[in-house]
Amino acid sequence: MKMGITNISLYYLLLLFVTLIPNFTASQVLFQGFNWESWKKDGGWYNFFITKVPDLADAGITHVWLPPPSQSHSDGPQGYLPGRLYDLDTSKYGNHDELKKLIKAFQDRGVKCISDIVINHRTAEKQDSDGLFTIFEGGTPDDRLDWDKSFICKNDKPISGTGNLDTGTDFDKAPDTDHTNPRVQRELSDWLNWLKTETGFAGWRFDFGFGFSPAYFKMYIANTKPNFAVGEIWPDFGNFNIDKQDDNRRLIAKWIDDVGEGVTAFDFTLKGVLQTALVQGELWRLNISGGAPGVIGLKPGNAVTFIDNHDTGSTQSVWPFQSDKIMQGYVYILTHPGIPSVFYDHFFDTFNGGIKGPITELIKIRSRNGIKPTSSLRILAADADVYVAAIDEKIIAKIGPSDAKVPQLIPSNYKLATSGDQYAVWEKTA
Numbered sequence: 218m219k220m221g222i223t224n225i226s227l228y229y230l231l232l233l234f235v236t237l238i239p240n241f242t243a244s245q246v247l248f249q250g251f252n253w254e255s256w257k258k259d260g261g262w263y264n265f266f267i268t269k270v271p272d273l274a275d276a277g278i279t280h281v282w283l284p285p286p287s288q289s290h291s292d293g294p295q296g297y298l299p300g301r302l303y304d305l306d307t308s309k310y311g312n313h314d315e316l317k318k319l320i321k322a323f324q325d326r327g328v329k330c331i332s333d334i335v336i337n338h339r340t341a342e343k344q345d346s347d348g349l350f351t352i353f354e355g356g357t358p359d360d361r362l363d364w365d366k367s368f369i370c371k372n373d374k375p376i377s378g379t380g381n382l383d384t385g386t387d388f389d390k391a392p393d394t395d396h397t398n399p400r401v402q403r404e405l406s407d408w409l410n411w412l413k414t415e416t417g418f419a420g421w422r423f424d425f426g427f428g429f430s431p432a433y434f435k436m437y438i439a440n441t442k443p444n445f446a447v448g449e450i451w452p453d454f455g456n457f458n459i460d461k462q463d464d465n466r467r468l469i470a471k472w473i474d475d476v477g478e479g480v481t482a483f484d485f486t487l488k489g490v491l492q493t494a495l496v497q498g499e500l501w502r503l504n505i506s507g508g509a510p511g512v513i514g515l516k517p518g519n520a521v522t523f524i525d526n527h528d529t530g531s532t533q534s535v536w537p538f539q540s541d542k543i544m545q546g547y548v549y550i551l552t553h554p555g556i557p558s559v560f561y562d563h564f565f566d567t568f569n570g571g572i573k574g575p576i577t578e579l580i581k582i583r584s585r586n587g588i589k590p591t592s593s594l595r596i597l598a599a600d601a602d603v604y605v606a607a608i609d610e611k612i613i614a615k616i617g618p619s620d621a622k623v624p625q626l627i628p629s630n631y632k633l634a635t636s637g638d639q640y641a642v643w644e645k646t647a
Contacts, residue, residue, distance in 0.1 A: 244584050246551075247331070247447075247521060247558040248278045252566075253531035255284065256294045256309035263311030263319045269565065270319075272573065274326035277580040278559070280445050281323055282422050284310055285333040286412070288356065290340040290391070295527075296333065297424065298391050300340040301356030302408050305416065313416070320417035329419035331445055332412055336405055336437075337428030338391040339364075341376075349376055351392070355404075362404050370395050384430035396433040406440035413441065420445030426482070427451075431475035438479050447481045447521050448472065455529070455536035457489035459502070462510060465489070470515045481556060484520040487511025488529070488538070491549060494604075495542040500617050504599035509553065517554035518590040524550065525560045541638075544572055545616040548640040551579040552614040553606070554592045578635045582642055586611040597626045613643045 250269075255262045262284070273281060285296025288304040296308065305313035320330045343352035351369060355362025369378020369392045380395030387393060394401060412418045420443035423434060427450065438446050450469045457465070466486035473482050490510040494502040505514055512520035524546040529536040538546055543563060550557040559580075564573050588608055598605040603617035605626050613631055615623055618639050631643040 244587060244589055245279045245445075245556045246277060246580055246583070247280045247282060247445075247556060248273055248564070249523075249526055249558060249560050250281045251284045251310075251527065252560075252562050253295060253527045253533050255561075256296070258310075261311035261315060262309075263315040267319045267322050270322045270326060270328070272565075274323070274328055276573070276577040277584050278328055280329050280331055280420070282331045282333065282558075283316075283319075283418075285335050285424070286310070286316055286416070287335075293340075293390075297335055298338075298340045299335050300342055301354050302339075302362050303411070304356030317416055324417060329444055330417065331420045331422050331447070332416075332418040333424060334409070334421045335424040336394065336396075337385070337425045338388045338393050340391050351376055351378070355408075362408065364401075366392075368395055368398055368401060369393065384433070386425075386427040388425060388428055393428065396429045402433070402436060402440075406437060409437060409441040413443075419443065421447075423448045425449060426472060431472055434476045434480065438476065443479070445481075446479060447483060448476070450482045451485050453485075457485075457493070457536070459489065459493050462486055462490055466510070466512050466515060469512050470519075473512075473516055473519045481519045481521050482512065483526075483558070484512040484522045484555060487513055487520070487522055487550075487555075488524065488536075491524075491546055492538050492542065495545055495616070496539050498601050498618075500604040501599045501601060503549075503604050504596050507596060509594055513553065513555040517592075520555040520590070521558050522550040522553070522555040523558040523560065524563065526558075530560060530562060544575060544637055545640050547572070547576055547579060548614055548616050548642065549604075551576070551583055552588065552608055552612055552642060554588075554590055554594055554608070556590050557583075575635070575637055579642070582612060582634050582644065586644060588612065598622060611645050615641045 250266055258265050285299060286305050286308055287299045288301040288307045289296045290298035292298060294309045323330050339353055341350035341352055342354040345351045351366035353364040366378040367380055370380050370383035371378055372382050373393045374387050374389050376392050381397045383393050426448035450472045452465045452468045469482050473480060487510060490502055494500050508514045524538045524543055559576055564576055592609045595607045602619035605615045607613045627643055630646050632646055634642045634644040
């Protein structure tokens with residue numbers, strides 16, 4: 218079919234629009250491509266991690282979350298105390314060219330890269346006339362992101378600024394940015410768009426989501442149109458109360474609602490319920506009135522499920538998943554609704570020799586059966602020692618030590634796809 222110039226232009230505009238907006242109906246798997254110690258890697262993390270691109274692409278990973286890319290204070294070499302945001306050459310993970318090469322390698326394999334975005338707070342570069350470190354530099358020859366204390370919230374604890382009141386929770390290790398300031402909004406939006414156009418990032422992982430009002434997250438998403446955006450909304454920072462799990466997940470769900478279309482959030486509630494259920498032998502906790510616990514039980518299309526990350530696991534181990542239960546945890550999140558996230562340490566590092574093979578097999582089962590964030594869930598059993606569920610009536614997943622009632626729950630037209638210590642997954646045959 219011949220197309221006129223107008224039609225061709227419209228076609229490509231529509232194609233561009235589709236590639237920039239999140240698709241919560243497609244199968245997606247996020248991978249956290251670093252841990253708390255990655256900045257120490259000899260030769261630079263970017264140069265090392267590029268060797269892992271084939272493994273991740275072949276496994277079926279669709280998005281890779283990379284660490285904060287900007288120059289950061291020496292007290293926070295991991296990148297969570299950023300200063301010169303445009304300076305991507307002095308990051309402890311490598312320089313700007315190495316980062317672009319890494320992202321391009323992923324792009325060539327059809328994998329999108331997500332940048333860890335830390336914009337709640339910044340570290341200053343110079344002292345003001347009072348001897349306080351309140352002079353920020355953006356890292357460019359011009360004045361972009363060059364701020365003084367008028368850009369700091371007036372109720373900030375380390376250094377009181379002269380800006381407006383903080384619209385969220387105070388971060389006590391660095392000055393909190395005043396996101397009500399129009400110049401802040403404009404310059405941060407410009408920087409995010411620069412990360413897309415100049416560096417190749419496709420989306421954002423927003424650090425410390427409680428740091429400022431959801432209205433500003435909504436604005437930054439609208440201004441930058443990421444392919445994927447996920448917020449860190451951690452209601453209790455590792456002090457999970459199983460008896461308040463509903464309050465916990467509704468707090469995360471409210472943040473999602475307040476930010477609006479195009480955002481997801483990490484399902485900290487599900488992590489808490491899942492590891493409590495597995496460790497204490499209380500798998501009945503995975504059935505909440507016939508539905509799933511956590512945010513996936515309320516907003517599965519906006520929930521990013523995970524087992525551990527650089528905070529909860531790694532060397533920080535703020536709230537680690539019990540090591541002998543980790544594989545069962547992955548069986549759950551990689552077969553169930555939500556957007557599953559795989560942690561670097563579990564896939565590649567020395568945990569049980571790495572479980573790259575079993576995780577890859579689960580991702581492939583998920584992909585070939587078209588399991589999506591919003592897939593249907595039918596719980597077949599949820600007792601103390603066994604949990605069995607059908608997802609989209611295409612696969613059946615089982616976790617837990619007991620097999621007594623499992624045979625009668627698996628229809629004859631399902632075949633075993635994979636199994637291991639206290640888990641199994643079946644696929645429906647043609």
